[in-house]
Amino acid sequence: MSVIELHGLTKTFRTYRKDKGVLAAVKGLFHREYTETKAVDAVSFRIEEGEFVGFLGPNGAGKTTTLKMLSGLLHPSGGEARVLGFVPWERRDGMKRQISLLMGQKNALWWDLPARESLELNRAIYEIPREDFQRSVDELTALLDVRDQLSVMVRELSLGQRMKMELIAALLHRPKVLFLDEPTIGLDVVSQKTVRDFLKHHNAEQRTTIILTSHYMQDIEELCPRVVLIDHGKVMFDGELDRITSEFSANKIVEVKFSSAVSCAFSHLGHVLEQKPDELRIEVPRGQVAAVCRAVLDQAPVADLTVSEPPIEEMMRKVFGDRKS
Numbered sequence: 001m002s003v004i005e006l007h008g009l010t011k012t013f014r015t016y017r018k019d020k021g022v023l024a025a026v027k028g029l030f031h032r033e034y035t036e037t038k039a040v041d042a043v044s045f046r047i048e049e050g051e052f053v054g055f056l057g058p059n060g061a062g063k064t065t066t067l068k069m070l071s072g073l074l075h076p077s078g079g080e081a082r083v084l085g086f087v088p089w090e091r092r093d094g095m096k097r098q099i100s101l102l103m104g105q106k107n108a109l110w111w112d113l114p115a116r117e118s119l120e121l122n123r124a125i126y127e128i129p130r131e132d133f134q135r136s137v138d139e140l141t142a143l144l145d146v147r148d149q150l151s152v153m154v155r156e157l158s159l160g161q162r163m164k165m166e167l168i169a170a171l172l173h174r175p176k177v178l179f180l181d182e183p184t185i186g187l188d189v190v191s192q193k194t195v196r197d198f199l200k201h202h203n204a205e206q207r208t209t210i211i212l213t214s215h216y217m218q219d220i221e222e223l224c225p226r227v228v229l230i231d232h233g234k235v236m237f238d239g240e241l242d243r244i245t246s247e248f249s250a251n252k253i254v255e256v257k258f259s260s261a262v263s264c265a266f267s268h269l270g271h272v273l274e275q276k277p278d279e280l281r282i283e284v285p286r287g288q289v290a291a292v293c294r295a296v297l298d299q300a301p302v303a304d305l306t307v308s309e310p311p312i313e314e315m316m317r318k319v320f321g322d323r324k325s
């Protein structure tokens with residue numbers, strides 16, 4: 001049985017539409033007009049135990065709404081879902097003790113308490129035995145390098161330190177399913193790397209099933225073998241990350257280093273991304289890579305030549321290029 005299953009999951013929000021002016025306000029007292037927005041539109045997919053899945057899409061695509069339904073915070077307008085065999089929005093204790101939701105833009109820790117006391121509150125809520133709690137705190141704070149910050153007030157922690165503490169709080173009860181909504185947002189490069197390394201280690205060691213949303217494509221590339229792309233509330237792609245390159249990119253990048261300065265033009269070979277006297281980056285159709293490489297070798301003194309896929313960010317921009325945030 002899959003750990004997470006969605007079948008036609010749908011969420012529609014109904015909002016009051018008010019025209020301008022006093023007359024419209026008075027009219028609204030007796031007759032209201034509403035606008036319906038379908039945030040999630042018949043989404044279906046399955047996730048097996050231990051999978052680390054990237055959940056991608058532009059702003060307003062329905063990612064966070066989907067995670068809120070899967071964690072039981074929102075009731076759907078239609079469709080079905082199961083998490084660990086439970087219906088999420090029924091909010092059974094058996095499910096709540098086995099899942100965790102971490103939202104990078106929401107605080108779960110108590111702002112005016114030291115981090116250690118916030119973690120103690122979580123221990124009491126989940127009724128974690130003292131010995132297990134201490135072992136988990138020691139292990140997680142060591143892995144995330146925040147042991148020295150346990151006595152610091154949460155409000156006085158840096159953003160990176162606070163997010164690491166939030167992650168520890170989310171994992172104290174050893175959840176089987178972890179929903180991560182932008183966990184590295186706003187973090188510096190070093191903190192992002194620490195969090196990524198920790199999540200990779202935790203997923204491998206604990207076999208925790210993880211769904212991750214992130215606008216940092218490096219998070220997805222390093223952590224998620226599988227991705228689900230969503231736009232306008234609909235699933236556009238579900239499969240291995242590597243497949244995106246073949247399905248959404250018709251080009252490759254040829255990078256050349258010259259052994260001496262070169263001034264000749266290469267625009268007739270493809271789309272020149274960057275050209276310096278000793279370097280060239282050019283985007284060419286996949287089927288013309290060999291011919292372009294031969295032409296460059298014939299035309300200039302080449303010291304090194306490599307062929308690579310376009311950055312994932314570029315492909316995402318192409319996939320969602322017509323979407324307005």
